[in-house]
Amino acid sequence: MNRPQLPTLLGVFAHPDDESLLAGGVLAQHHAAGARTTVVTATWAPNSRRVPELADALLTLGAGAPRLLGYGDARNPEAAPGQPRLVDAPLDEAVGHLVAHIRDFRPDNVVTHDAVGQLTGHPDHVRTHQITLLAVEAAALAHLHPDAGPPWQPTALYAATHPESGVGLLRPLLKGAGKAILAVPDSYVTTSVDVTPWADAKWAAVLAHRGEVARERSLPGILARLPEAGRNRIIQTEHFTRLTPGPTKGDPVRLTI
Numbered sequence: 001m002n003r004p005q006l007p008t009l010l011g012v013f014a015h016p017d018d019e020s021l022l023a024g025g026v027l028a029q030h031h032a033a034g035a036r037t038t039v040v041t042a043t044w045a046p047n048s049r050r051v052p053e054l055a056d057a058l059l060t061l062g063a064g065a066p067r068l069l070g071y072g073d074a075r076n077p078e079a080a081p082g083q084p085r086l087v088d089a090p091l092d093e094a095v096g097h098l099v100a101h102i103r104d105f106r107p108d109n110v111v112t113h114d115a116v117g118q119l120t121g122h123p124d125h126v127r128t129h130q131i132t133l134l135a136v137e138a139a140a141l142a143h144l145h146p147d148a149g150p151p152w153q154p155t156a157l158y159a160a161t162h163p164e165s166g167v168g169l170l171r172p173l174l175k176g177a178g179k180a181i182l183a184v185p186d187s188y189v190t191t192s193v194d195v196t197p198w199a200d201a202k203w204a205a206v207l208a209h210r211g212e213v214a215r216e217r218s219l220p221g222i223l224a225r226l227p228e229a230g231r232n233r234i235i236q237t238e239h240f241t242r243l244t245p246g247p248t249k250g251d252p253v254r255l256t257i
Helices: 018-032 050-061 091-105 123-138 170-176 196-208 219-224 228-235
Strands: 009-013 037-043 067-071 109-113 156-161 191-194 237-242
Touching: 009 018, 009 091, 009 123, 018 037, 018 050, 018 109, 018 191, 018 196, 018 228, 018 237, 037 050, 037 091, 037 123, 050 196, 067 091, 091 123, 109 123, 123 156, 170 219, 196 219, 196 228, 219 228
Parallel strands: 009 037, 009 109, 037 067, 109 156
Antiparallel strands: 156 237, 191 237
16 A cells, blocks of 8 residues: 655754654654655754764654754753854854755755744744744745755745643643643644654654653653653644745645644
């Protein structure tokens, strides 16, 4: 039986582990269907302790080798000593670096963080969202960042998000760890994907981020301490909002990414 054709997919996330937590199921789904996938990670340097874990996670998801912007984490000076934090880096510089990855990989679809910063509002999540919006548009314009390769226009940009109705089990867990809860109205979600068939690969990718699993207050660590049934209920659905470029006249409504 022929496998369904799915679009090529580029994930752009702030930290190692964001890709597995937010879109690990969709990345594994696309890989299983034969689509090209890859991930750009905005923070942590190539020689940092978290990048080998990221490489293991991406291997599990079938998303190739890490692509790194190499900026510092807003809250962890260990991430990229000597480099600016992502939130302090010149915006046009960061956009140009991401444009180069978009033009090199030539994805159909791009997925990144939502505007509120993914549940906890981490400033790196918010900044990555902003950079990705600008880079997706700039990548199609030849006169912007001309040294970053031939122009390329992705078909769609999606934001991974958490609707109010889908935060139920996470709310007490994150509150217990002293974290904020920033969900969006259910109406903001345009695409929900049941990733149950790929949940084992997604969870294996999360576990590859061994340093975060060992931390008590990190989301991988919180999830790792849950009973399997409760954890599965959390990780088996991924929610997205289609942003720009939006549908044009005559475009069919896209039900899945």
